[in-house]
Amino acid sequence: MFNNLSVIGVGLMGGSIACKAREQGLAKHIVGVGYPAQALNLQRAESLGVVDQVSYFGGTAEEVLAQSDCVIIAVPVGSIEQIFLELKGVWNPDAVYSDVGSTKGSVIQSARNVFGDVPDNFVPVHPIAGAENSGVDAAQLDLFAGKRVIFTPTENSSANALLQLRIFWEKLGARVSTMAIEHHDAVLAATSHLPHVLAFSLVRLLDKKDSHDEIFKYAAGGFKDFTRIASSDPSMWLDICMNNKDEIIPLIRQINDELEEVAQFLIKGDSESVFKTFSTAKSARQRFLDQCD
Amino acid sequence: MFNNLSVIGVGLMGGSIACKAREQGLAKHIVGVGYPAQALNLQRAESLGVVDQVSYFGGTAEEVLAQSDCVIIAVPVGSIEQIFLELKGVWNPDAVYSDVGSTKGSVIQSARNVFGDVPDNFVPVHPIAGAENSGVDAAQLDLFAGKRVIFTPTENSSANALLQLRIFWEKLGARVSTMAIEHHDAVLAATSHLPHVLAFSLVRLLDKKDSHDEIFKYAAGGFKDFTRIASSDPSMWLDICMNNKDEIIPLIRQINDELEEVAQFLIKGDSESVFKTFSTAKSARQRFLDQCD
Numbered sequence: 001m002f003n004n005l006s007v008i009g010v011g012l013m014g015g016s017i018a019c020k021a022r023e024q025g026l027a028k029h030i031v032g033v034g035y036p037a038q039a040l041n042l043q044r045a046e047s048l049g050v051v052d053q054v055s056y057f058g059g060t061a062e063e064v065l066a067q068s069d070c071v072i073i074a075v076p077v078g079s080i081e082q083i084f085l086e087l088k089g090v091w092n093p094d095a096v097y098s099d100v101g102s103t104k105g106s107v108i109q110s111a112r113n114v115f116g117d118v119p120d121n122f123v124p125v126h127p128i129a130g131a132e133n134s135g136v137d138a139a140q141l142d143l144f145a146g147k148r149v150i151f152t153p154t155e156n157s158s159a160n161a162l163l164q165l166r167i168f169w170e171k172l173g174a175r176v177s178t179m180a181i182e183h184h185d186a187v188l189a190a191t192s193h194l195p196h197v198l199a200f201s202l203v204r205l206l207d208k209k210d211s212h213d214e215i216f217k218y219a220a221g222g223f224k225d226f227t228r229i230a231s232s233d234p235s236m237w238l239d240i241c242m243n244n245k246d247e248i249i250p251l252i253r254q255i256n257d258e259l260e261e262v263a264q265f266l267i268k269g270d271s272e273s274v275f276k277t278f279s280t281a282k283s284a285r286q287r288f289l290d291q292c293d
Numbered sequence: 294m295f296n297n298l299s300v301i302g303v304g305l306m307g308g309s310i311a312c313k314a315r316e317q318g319l320a321k322h323i324v325g326v327g328y329p330a331q332a333l334n335l336q337r338a339e340s341l342g343v344v345d346q347v348s349y350f351g352g353t354a355e356e357v358l359a360q361s362d363c364v365i366i367a368v369p370v371g372s373i374e375q376i377f378l379e380l381k382g383v384w385n386p387d388a389v390y391s392d393v394g395s396t397k398g399s400v401i402q403s404a405r406n407v408f409g410d411v412p413d414n415f416v417p418v419h420p421i422a423g424a425e426n427s428g429v430d431a432a433q434l435d436l437f438a439g440k441r442v443i444f445t446p447t448e449n450s451s452a453n454a455l456l457q458l459r460i461f462w463e464k465l466g467a468r469v470s471t472m473a474i475e476h477h478d479a480v481l482a483a484t485s486h487l488p489h490v491l492a493f494s495l496v497r498l499l500d501k502k503d504s505h506d507e508i509f510k511y512a513a514g515g516f517k518d519f520t521r522i523a524s525s526d527p528s529m530w531l532d533i534c535m536n537n538k539d540e541i542i543p544l545i546r547q548i549n550d551e552l553e554e555v556a557q558f559l560i561k562g563d564s565e566s567v568f569k570t571f572s573t574a575k576s577a578r579q580r581f582l583d584q585c586d
Contacts, residue, residue: 207577216581219484234571278527284500288509
C-alpha cells in the first residue's frame, strides 16, 4: 500500500511494525531511520532483515524521508519534538505520518511547538502492546495481533490519513479504536502508567532493605508477575511519566489514600471492610478478564 | 513413608500435596478431612481420586486423625486455631503434624493458645507456591516442583518430626529452607503480602472510577500480569493480612512514602531522580531474576 515506508526508531515497536508490514506486503521498501548514536541498533535491524536500508539524520535521512509516503515515528515520547524538528524541512504533504507514543497530549503539544498547528496528515496513534524488553531484538512479528490501537485524531486530521493508517494498523493485526486525546491520557495513566510507577517503587523499596537479597530469594511467581513491568526501560518510562504527570500525580495520591484506608482497616481489626476491599477487587478483575478477548 | 496421611482442607495446597504424595508413594492411605460445610469440595476431591476417603469433624474425623501418622493442616491461617482445638483431644505423640500457613507468628500463637506450648511434633511450614485459584480443582501435581518451602521450627521441634517432614517435602519436589518465625513473617510481608494489598487496592481504585469499564477495556498484558494476584481468594488474604498486620502496616506506609517521593520528583520536574528510581528498580529486579533458578 506504500512505496517507501520510513520507520524512525527501530526498537521493540518500530521493529515489530517493520516486520509485520513486510510480511503483509504493506510497503515495497522499508527504511530504518535514526541518529548516528543509534547505529548499533539500526545496523542490527538491517542485518536481521527487519529493514531494507538504514539512514541517518545528518546523512541521507532527509532525502529518504522526503521521498517516503508513510513515516512512522517510533521513538520515546520525550524525543518526538526533536524528530518533528528534523521532519519539518522535508515534510511531505502527500505522505501520511504517525507515531506510537504512550502519551498523546504531549505529542500534540510537541507538534504545535514545531509546526504551529498539528499537520493534517499526522495522526497520533498509540498501540496498546509492549513488552519489558527493548531494542530491535525484542521486536515480534505478531506484537500487535488482536491488540488495541488507539487513534487520537485532532480536528485537523485528514480523512485520507485516518483511512490509510486505519488500514495499515488493521493489516498489522490490531483493532483500531478512536479516543479524545485527554481521555486517552487519563485512561492510560490508570491502566499503564500508575501500575508501572507502583512496580518500580515496590522493587526499589525492597531493594533498599538490608535483607534485600534474601527478600528476593523467597519471592515467588506472584512477585515475578507483579514486578515484570519494573523491568521496563527506565528512560522510556521517565519520558512517559514526565509527559503525563498531570494525570499520574493525582492517581498516586488516590492509590496512597486507598492503601492508607486498608492500613486503617487492619489497625482497627475491621475484617469486614478488608474483605469487601479484596472481594470488590477480585470481582472487578474478573469483569476485566471476561471482556478480554 | 506414612501409613495414614490426613490432609485437613483439600484445596489448592492440600489437594496438590495429596496428589503428589500419592504419586510419590509417600502414604498408603490418604484421607481428606474437613467440616460438613465443605462437603462439596471434599466429595469432589474423593471423586477425582485426590484422596482415598473423606471424613468430617463431628463424624469419623476424630477416629481417623487419632490413627494418622502424618497430619497436614492445609486451611487458611485464620482457621488454624479452630483446627488445633479439634485436634487437641486426639493428638498423637507418635505422629508428625504440619501446616502450610502463609503467616507463621500467628500459627505459633494459635498453637500456644490451644496447647499451652507448641507441641514438639508440630512443625510450622510455609510452601512458597500458590496460584490465584482455589479449591481442589485448582490442585496441581507439580505445584511444589522446584519451589521453596520454609520451615520455621520452634525450640520445641523434635529432630524426628523435622527430618520426616523434610523428607516428605523434598519428595513433593520442594527445596527446604529454615528461617526464624519473625524473619519469615517480615520477608513474606515484603514479597507477597504487600504486593497483594497493592494489587487489590489498585483494581479497587480503578473500579471506583466512572469510566471503569473503558479503563479495563484498554488495559493490556502488563496490567493483566500486574493484577493477577488481585484474583486471589479474598477470605484467605483477609486472614493473612489480619494475621501479619504488624509487618504489613509499616510496609504500606513505606510504599506510600516511596510513591509520594516519585510524585514530588514529577512535580519538581526532577528527571534525574525519577530515572534513578526506575533504573535502580530495573537493576534490582534483574538481580532477582538472575537468582531465580
